[in-house]
Amino acid sequence: MCCRVKAGMLLAAVVLLTLSIVSVNCQLSLLTFKFTHKDAKTKSEGTTEMKLDDTNMNLVQNKVCFVAEPHRFIVRINPVLDTMEIIPRSIALQNNTDGVRSCLPNKMAVTCSASMCLDVSECTVNAMVSCEEDSDLTSWETTQMMEISLRPASGGLIMTACLERCDDSVKAGPSDSDASDQGSDDHGLSRVATGLIIAGAILVGALMVIGMVVWKIRDSNSQMHPRNCHKLTCAK
Numbered sequence: 001m002c003c004r005v006k007a008g009m010l011l012a013a014v015v016l017l018t019l020s021i022v023s024v025n026c027q028l029s030l031l032t033f034k035f036t037h038k039d040a041k042t043k044s045e046g047t048t049e050m051k052l053d054d055t056n057m058n059l060v061q062n063k064v065c066f067v068a069e070p071h072r073f074i075v076r077i078n079p080v081l082d083t084m085e086i087i088p089r090s091i092a093l094q095n096n097t098d099g100v101r102s103c104l105p106n107k108m109a110v111t112c113s114a115s116m117c118l119d120v121s122e123c124t125v126n127a128m129v130s131c132e133e134d135s136d137l138t139s140w141e142t143t144q145m146m147e148i149s150l151r152p153a154s155g156g157l158i159m160t161a162c163l164e165r166c167d168d169s170v171k172a173g174p175s176d177s178d179a180s181d182q183g184s185d186d187h188g189l190s191r192v193a194t195g196l197i198i199a200g201a202i203l204v205g206a207l208m209v210i211g212m213v214v215w216k217i218r219d220s221n222s223q224m225h226p227r228n229c230h231k232l233t234c235a236k
Contacts, residue, residue, distance in 0.1 A: 029061055030122045033077060033084070033148070036105065037129045048140075050077065056086055063152055065117035070152040072160050077148070079140040093147050093163045101130040103146055103164040115155025123157060125150070131166035142167045 031052040038045050052060065052075070063070050076087045093100050105126040112123040131142040149161035 029057060029116055029120060031057055031060060031125065032123070033075075033125045033127065035079075035127050035129050035146075048079075050079070050082065050084060052084055056084060059086055060150075060157075061116050064155060064157070067152070072149050072151040075148050075150065077146040079143055079146070087147070092149075093145075093165055095163070097165070099144075099166045101164050101166060103127045103130050103148075103162040104159070105162075109159035109162075110150070110157045112156040117155040121155075125157070125159065127162050127164075130164050 033050045033052070035048045035050075036045055037047065056075075060073070063073060074087050074089060074092050075084055076092075077084050105128045107126060109127075110123060110125050112121050114121045116123070125148060127146060127148060129140075129143065144165040144167050146162070146164045148159060150157045151160050152158075
């Protein structure tokens with residue numbers, strides 16, 4: 001009986017020690033996502049960074065180090081809300097989805113300072129921002145989300161896909177000059193609509209004037225008719 005109790009206590013101690021090591025490693029390991037923004041005109045580049053939170057980092061390190069047959073996983077990045085999360089494949093972006101572009105980097109996709117399973121590691125995931133094409137090299141105004149697919153390999157990570165969803169409504173929106181030409185008046189009507197209203201009013205007014213002239217001519221002819229003549233109005 002005593003031996004069984006000791007064996008149970010030893011097993012519990014080993015489990016607690018293993019969990020504590022996993023927890024420490026997950027908290028100390030660091031996964032940084034580095035995004036490169038490029039101006040198509042000047043060829044200049046700018047970068048922004050986001051770090052994976054501890055909760056998702058625990059999930060990543062468990063997949064890398066403690067899953068017998070690790071599969072790829074997908075990290076969804078929302079740059080506007082500054083959030084990242086691991087999502088299931090069923091809701092992931094597809095290549096044929098409208099507004100989706102590749103964000104695969106030109107340089108090494110993932111670099112790690114050490115194996116996540118053997119030592120405290122600092123890994124960097126590189127991605128190229130494809131939606132932004134203006135001169136603001138840290139702007140996210142046309143990027144809805146990015147999804148990066150990663151696969152564990154030998155204590156590190158390999159990027160298998162990178163997709164970025166652009167906001168087409170912003171890209172296809174009117175330019176400043178178009179907005180100036182098609183601006184609104186004080187009542188919220190566009191200048192085109194206001195012009196149509198004015199043209200319609202002028203046309204109606206012209207038709208009324210023509211109608212009055214025709215009516216006057218017909219009335220004058222009616223008065224000059226022999227049946228309607230009087231001594232003072234008709235010549236003999």
